[in-house]
Amino acid sequence: MKQAIELIINGETYDLIVTPNVTLQEAIREHLGLKGTKAGCEMGTCGACTVLLGDKPILSCITLAVECQGLEITTIEGLSEGPTLSNMQKAFVRAGAVQCGFCTPGVILSSTALLKKNPQPNVNEIKKALEGNLCRCTGYNSIIEAVLDAADPSGHLDHQQDQEIKL
Amino acid sequence: MICWPERISGGSLDSKKMKLSQFDHKTPTSRKEVVDLLTNLGQDSAILAGGTDLIPNMKNGTLMPKTLVSLKHLTAEKEHLTKDGSLKLDALSTLSQITESPLIKEKAPSLAQAAFHVGGQQIRNRATLGGNLCQESRCLYLNQSHDFQFVEACYKRAGDCCYPFPDGGKICRAVFMSDMAPVLITLGAHLVVLGSHGERQVDIADFYTGDGLKPVNLGPTELITSVLIPLESQKMQCRFFKATPRGGLEFAMVSIAVALTLDKNKKKCSKAVIAVGSINTKPLRALEAEKHLTGSLLNRSDIVEISKNAANEIKPLPHHGYSRGYLKQLVEVYIKRSLIDIIKTVDNKNG
Numbered sequence: 201m202k203q204a205i206e207l208i209i210n211g212e213t214y215d216l217i218v219t220p221n222v223t224l225q226e227a228i229r230e231h232l233g234l235k236g237t238k239a240g241c242e243m244g245t246c247g248a249c250t251v252l253l254g255d256k257p258i259l260s261c262i263t264l265a266v267e268c269q270g271l272e273i274t275t276i277e278g279l280s281e282g283p284t285l286s287n288m289q290k291a292f293v294r295a296g297a298v299q300c301g302f303c304t305p306g307v308i309l310s311s312t313a314l315l316k317k318n319p320q321p322n323v324n325e326i327k328k329a330l331e332g333n334l335c336r337c338t339g340y341n342s343i344i345e346a347v348l349d350a351a352d353p354s355g356h357l358d359h360q361q362d363q364e365i366k367l
Numbered sequence: 368m369i370c371w372p373e374r375i376s377g378g379s380l381d382s383k384k385m386k387l388s389q390f391d392h393k394t395p396t397s398r399k400e401v402v403d404l405l406t407n408l409g410q411d412s413a414i415l416a417g418g419t420d421l422i423p424n425m426k427n428g429t430l431m432p433k434t435l436v437s438l439k440h441l442t443a444e445k446e447h448l449t450k451d452g453s454l455k456l457d458a459l460s461t462l463s464q465i466t467e468s469p470l471i472k473e474k475a476p477s478l479a480q481a482a483f484h485v486g487g488q489q490i491r492n493r494a495t496l497g498g499n500l501c502q503e504s505r506c507l508y509l510n511q512s513h514d515f516q517f518v519e520a521c522y523k524r525a526g527d528c529c530y531p532f533p534d535g536g537k538i539c540r541a542v543f544m545s546d547m548a549p550v551l552i553t554l555g556a557h558l559v560v561l562g563s564h565g566e567r568q569v570d571i572a573d574f575y576t577g578d579g580l581k582p583v584n585l586g587p588t589e590l591i592t593s594v595l596i597p598l599e600s601q602k603m604q605c606r607f608f609k610a611t612p613r614g615g616l617e618f619a620m621v622s623i624a625v626a627l628t629l630d631k632n633k634k635k636c637s638k639a640v641i642a643v644g645s646i647n648t649k650p651l652r653a654l655e656a657e658k659h660l661t662g663s664l665l666n667r668s669d670i671v672e673i674s675k676n677a678a679n680e681i682k683p684l685p686h687h688g689y690s691r692g693y694l695k696q697l698v699e700v701y702i703k704r705s706l707i708d709i710i711k712t713v714d715n716k717n718g
């Protein structure tokens with residue numbers, strides 16, 4: 201049966217009428233036309249569909265739209281202000297951390313959430329935070345450089361590889 | 368007859384293949400109401416918690432419930448110590464909450480470790496403890512998108528064959544791959560279950576059936592409400608190790624949970640529990656190794672032999688391309704690492 205739901209996406213409230221089998225990904229891409237949220241595996245294994253629910257990255261392809269009634273969601277379109285990119289987006293441009301760009305919205309959202317929780321992550325913490333975002337182009341090194349750069353543009357942090365992950 | 372699906376035989380690419388079919392969605396506001404709904408709706412309904420297991424399984428056609436009973440309007444109780452000192456976790460706690468909770472990290476550190484190693488952070492942010500313990504078992508044939516699947520349904524999908532074990536007998540040997548279950552087994556946890564008959568407590572050791580067709584001992588109207596970890600387990604030396612090929616966003620090749628009760632100074636072990644996950648249709652115990660450890664003084668040379676013996680007694684099902692022999696080796700290596708890690712900690716404390 202169809203249900204009326206309200207989604208708060210990038211600060212704007214949208215009223216939608218959906219059946220329960222519509223995923224958040226379909227609602228965002230097909231009902232609202234925001235195509236920055238990608239459709240990759242659609243089975244929860246690649247991270248291309250990552251959006252933020254509150255502050256937390258989640259996978260929109262395995263989340264039902266009706267489960268998000270009334271909740272605040274941020275997609276990649278919500279990070280920039282007009283033509284001005286967010287710090288994380290700028291760092292990705294500087295580091296050349298984008299090739300085909302398919303994984304990029306998800307990676308940038310996961311990285312943005314990481315820095316909000318842990319403003320100065322070490323390399324292993326970045327890898328851990330991005331374990332659910334697959335990139336088939338960049339080999340990840342440039343992505344890690346971008347996140348380190350966003351965390352510390354002056355480059356003063358110790359970027360050693362063998363730092364432990366603090367639980 | 369086995370026929371190849373369209374995509375492999377050169378048919379059209381259909382991007383709608385991953386669409387969920389229609390179902391009803393209920394949002395009860397109390398646990399009692401969940402049970403009432405499940406009772407009225409019967410077999411065709413399923414509980415929806417984080418959905419990170421259920422939704423992919425609905426997309427690939429393994430499960431096709433007509434109604435989802437969503438837990439989203441229930442509030443999770445914060446983890447706390449009960450009067451008798453047990454650590455009580457709400458089944459609705461997300462795995463992220465479990466990795467971040469100072470109380471859980473203090474009282475049940477191996478559980479926090481296991482949660483930290485499930486999926487990726489996007490999964491852990493939604494995935495719940497209850498859903499993890501009741502997840503579907505997995506098999507290379509079962510959990511594929513329908514395009515890659517053999518068209519003839521296997522036993523698990525109500526058909527009449529099994530691809531990896533074609534020996535008949537309607538036996539499904541899909542592997543149970545929860546990372547949280549083996550840890551809770553080593554901690555002697557109890558599950559609090561609410562059903563139409565009222566509340567019951569189940570020792571998690573009795574919760575897994577070993578039947579691939581119905582891996583958990585849970586009635587159709589039942590809901591896990593919380594998990595209790597007894598006081599004495601909170602004092603054990605416990606470890607969790609997970610072997611994966613990529614090191615992230617992955618189900619385990621095997622996962623190992625160990626918990627030992629030690630007399631600190633003498634390194635004497637008075638109780639040992641070793642559980643292995645992702646190895647068979649249910650988590651397995653290394654009982655001989657436990658017996659060997661109990662009452663003995665921990666030392667490195669014994670541990671080499673204990674780990675070897677544990678690998679001997681554990682019977683793996685080859686799964687996801689890993690052979691029995693390889694899985695046995697992993698069991699040996701990871702049990703050894705867990706025990707050596709415990710010895711190191713004790714040495715540091717003593718020294």
Ligand SMILES: Cc1cc2nc3c(=O)[nH]c(=O)nc-3n(C[C@H](O)[C@H](O)[C@H](O)COP(=O)(O)OP(=O)(O)OC[C@H]3O[C@@H](n4cnc5c(N)ncnc54)[C@H](O)[C@@H]3O)c2cc1C
Binds near residue numbers: 487590618
């Ligand atoms: C890419 C990916 C990687 C994954 N990696 C891992 C991994 O490494 N380790 C691992 O263990 N799991 C893994 N999972 C599986 C799954 O994400 C987790 O097991 C998760 O904890 C399931 O919780 P959930 O709340 O999302 O469950 P749901 O999907 O909501 O439910 C799962 C099942 O449990 C039932 N259920 C849910 N809550 C209750 C309850 N309170 N009482 C009774 N029944 C209930 C549901 O009806 C359903 O049958 C992975 C999944 C994906 C998609």
Ligand code: SF4
Binds near residue numbers: 505506528530531579
């Ligand atoms: S092991 Fe179970 S799930 Fe796998 S093919 Fe056989 S019957 Fe199906």
Ligand code: FES
Binds near residue numbers: 240241247260
């Ligand atoms: S599209 Fe959602 S995880 Fe791949």
Ligand code: FES
Binds near residue numbers: 298300335337338
């Ligand atoms: S840039 Fe192509 S997948 Fe990451």
